[in-house]
Amino acid sequence: MNDIVDGFVQAFQLIVSLDPEVLGITARSLEISLAATLIASLIAIPLGGLIHFREFGGKSGVITVIQTLYALPTVLAGLLVFLLISRAGPLGFLGLLFTPAGMIIGQTVLVIPLMIGMTLIALSGVKKSIRDEVVSLGATEGQTILTLVKEARFAILGGIILGFGRAISEVGAAMMIGGNIRGYTRILTTAIALETSQGNIPLSIALGIILLAIAMVVTTGLYLIQER
Amino acid sequence: MIEFSHVDKSFGEKVVLRDLTFRVEKGEIFTLIGPSGSGKSTILRLINLLDDPSSGTVSFDGQDTAVPNREKVGMRRRMAMVFQKPMAIRGNVYDNVAIGLVFRKEKGAGIKNRVSEALALVGLSGYEERKASTLSGGELQRVAIARALAMNPKIMLFDEPTSALDPEMIKEVLDVMLALANEGMTMVVVSHEMGFARAAASRVIFMDEGRIVEQGQPDQLFDAPKEERTKIFLSKVLQI
Numbered sequence: 001m002n003d004i005v006d007g008f009v010q011a012f013q014l015i016v017s018l019d020p021e022v023l024g025i026t027a028r029s030l031e032i033s034l035a036a037t038l039i040a041s042l043i044a045i046p047l048g049g050l051i052h053f054r055e056f057g058g059k060s061g062v063i064t065v066i067q068t069l070y071a072l073p074t075v076l077a078g079l080l081v082f083l084l085i086s087r088a089g090p091l092g093f094l095g096l097l098f099t100p101a102g103m104i105i106g107q108t109v110l111v112i113p114l115m116i117g118m119t120l121i122a123l124s125g126v127k128k129s130i131r132d133e134v135v136s137l138g139a140t141e142g143q144t145i146l147t148l149v150k151e152a153r154f155a156i157l158g159g160i161i162l163g164f165g166r167a168i169s170e171v172g173a174a175m176m177i178g179g180n181i182r183g184y185t186r187i188l189t190t191a192i193a194l195e196t197s198q199g200n201i202p203l204s205i206a207l208g209i210i211l212l213a214i215a216m217v218v219t220t221g222l223y224l225i226q227e228r
Numbered sequence: 229m230i231e232f233s234h235v236d237k238s239f240g241e242k243v244v245l246r247d248l249t250f251r252v253e254k255g256e257i258f259t260l261i262g263p264s265g266s267g268k269s270t271i272l273r274l275i276n277l278l279d280d281p282s283s284g285t286v287s288f289d290g291q292d293t294a295v296p297n298r299e300k301v302g303m304r305r306r307m308a309m310v311f312q313k314p315m316a317i318r319g320n321v322y323d324n325v326a327i328g329l330v331f332r333k334e335k336g337a338g339i340k341n342r343v344s345e346a347l348a349l350v351g352l353s354g355y356e357e358r359k360a361s362t363l364s365g366g367e368l369q370r371v372a373i374a375r376a377l378a379m380n381p382k383i384m385l386f387d388e389p390t391s392a393l394d395p396e397m398i399k400e401v402l403d404v405m406l407a408l409a410n411e412g413m414t415m416v417v418v419s420h421e422m423g424f425a426r427a428a429a430s431r432v433i434f435m436d437e438g439r440i441v442e443q444g445q446p447d448q449l450f451d452a453p454k455e456e457r458t459k460i461f462l463s464k465v466l467q468i
Contacts, residue, residue, distance in 0.1 A: 133315040136276050137328040138305035138379070141297065147327070151317060 003201060010202030011209055022203070026210050029187040032100055033168035036107035040167075041160050044112050048119025049145035063120065069113030077110040078173030085177070098179040103187070106173035111163035118159025122152040158225050165218045169211065188214075229254045229383060229414055230275055235284035237270055237438075244270045246438040248284070252383075257409045258416045259425045259446075262435035263461060268418040269312075272385045275416060276309045289382075305332060308376030309385040313392050314368045316360035321352070324360045324371050328379040346378035347371075350404050366397025373404055384408065386417040422465060426450055434458045 014022050051062060083089050085096040085105065096102035126148050134147050149156060171189035178185030180194055188211045195204040230252035237245040245267045252258045260268040273279045274286050277293050277300045286293045288303055295303070308328070317324055325343045334342070347353055350370040355363075363371065369389055376384055386405065390398040402424050409415060409428040419425060425432050426446045433443040434453075442455045450466075453459050 129311060129313055130315050130317075132273075132278055133309075133311055134327075136278060136304060136309045136311075137331055137375070138301055139331045140301050143331050147317070 007201040007205045011206035014202065014206040015209065019206070022206055022210070024183065025186055025188055025191050025207060028100065028185075029168055029189075029211075030214075032103050032174075032187060033107060033164060035104045036111065036167045037160060037164040039104065040108045040111045040115050040163055043108075044115035044163075045119050045149060045156060046145065047112075048116040049123065049149060051116065052120055052123040053141065053145060063117075066113050066116050066120075070117055072110060072113060074110060074170040074172030074174075075176065076172075077170075078106055078176035081106040081109055081173065082176050097177065098181060098185060100178070100185055103174050103178040103185060106177040107167040107170065110170060110173055111167050114166055115159050115163040118162060119149075119156055122155030122159060123148055125155055126151050154225050158222050161218050161222045161225070165215060168214060168218075229256075229289060230416070231285075231287040232271075232274075233285045233287070235274065235281045235286060237267070237274065237279065238282045244438050245274075245281075248438070248440065250433070250440065250443075252414070252416055254414055255412050255430075256414055257428050257430045259429035259432045260416070260418045260435060261420070261422070261425060261432060261461075261465075262441075266435040267438040268435055269387050272309060272387050272416060272418060275383075276307060276385055277304055305379070306381060307383045307385060308379050308381035309387065310369070310372050310376050310389045312388045314365075314372035316363070316368055316371075319360060320356065321347070321358045321360055321363070321371055322356040325356075325375045325378050328375055332379070342378045342380075343374075346374035349377055349407075350374045351400070364397060365393045366400045369393060369397070369401050370404060373401070373408075377408075383414040383416065386415060386419065388418050388420060390419070390421055420465070422450070422462075434461065436461070 051059070051066075081102065082097070085091045085094065085102050087097070096105065130151060131144065131148060134144050139147060169189065171193055174180075174185075174187055175190050175193065178187070178190065180186050180190040186194075188207050192204050192207045192211070195201075195207070232248050232250050235245055235248040236243070248267075248271070260271060262268055270279065274281055274293075275288070280294065289306070291303070293300070293303060317327060322343055325346055326339050329339045329342060343356065344353070347355055350373050352367065352370055352374060355367075355371075360368065360371065373389075389405070390401050393401065398421070402421060405415075405417070405424065406428050417424070417429070429446045431443060432446050432449045434441045434449065434455075434457075436457055442449060442453060442458045449458070450462065453462060
């Protein structure tokens, strides 16, 4: 019990003293997960719009697959991207394995299904009468999607925040693709896993508190958006 | 301007329109009346290319509307539809009136002038900065008409534009429609407002169960209907 209490005390000292290692890991985590969330948004929102608006054979099957992939295990996403960017993989020549860029790709793959799904749910919430009137006004397909995404923007933003939450809290893909290299690809989750296994409990707790704080900010943001 | 030729329309098992053939000429005020579910609104949706006929052809300006989506956008841009429940996008009245012009990639100054002119025509000059969410139902419907007018359409389609309004707001919308009719705008109107149909329509069509039961000039149809079904319908609605 004392170890845990001591761990918390030392953790707060590390945070309050702005320990460079803690700050570096936190900044890297935020950079990678924010970049992944941004890229995933740029892909998932238009794709979600197209799936929502277009009628095509197998649409419900596609939506079911997307919903299934909400629960895509992070290690599976990691394995998929690992196979793509490892030296022997089709994108091996890019040298992305064990780099932050590779980790961004991994997290992007992980959160895209969730964000497509959230976009679909958000657009389903826009009344059909609004869609009809926008189309009636002479909007092209792209203009229609853009207008309705604007109408559903708070719900879509909720999806983006959920995606960010999934990205920053995942450990499997980051470990497999990033390799947990100190000062380069080590992020909050991989650092907690490593430091705990090495018995460095105070640093693990400090990083855990920061991760929780970020999760709390994300959840509060989501709540505020849903209240609007 | 509009021509339906042997048009059928079904939604799944439900047959909504049956072998419909008619023309709407330029400058006509073509008014559709009939009980709910008789297919009136579906006709407007087919004209506006929001739905496709199950069989038969719908033509606009001599061109079949069974065209790829991209061409449909071009055809829609020559007409405008006012819906039963007017849409209000987030933003102010200006944004709501300008949206169709923005889709057409009109330039800023041109949009501003057209929005002002359109708002003046519906009696809402100076409303540009008002939040759309603060407007009454009647004002919102007039904004919807201004939005349609701003696009300078060749034909306007009205789908029961007063049915969702409080009684005191109905007149303000009907007055705008009457003014448009007097200016020679081609209009296809679905309405339960028999007073409007009598005053403004050049032709009234009574529909039931997806078919045209009877049609004629307003005086003829309202004062001396030939079909029993028309007589029954009119006796009910004119009593109210």
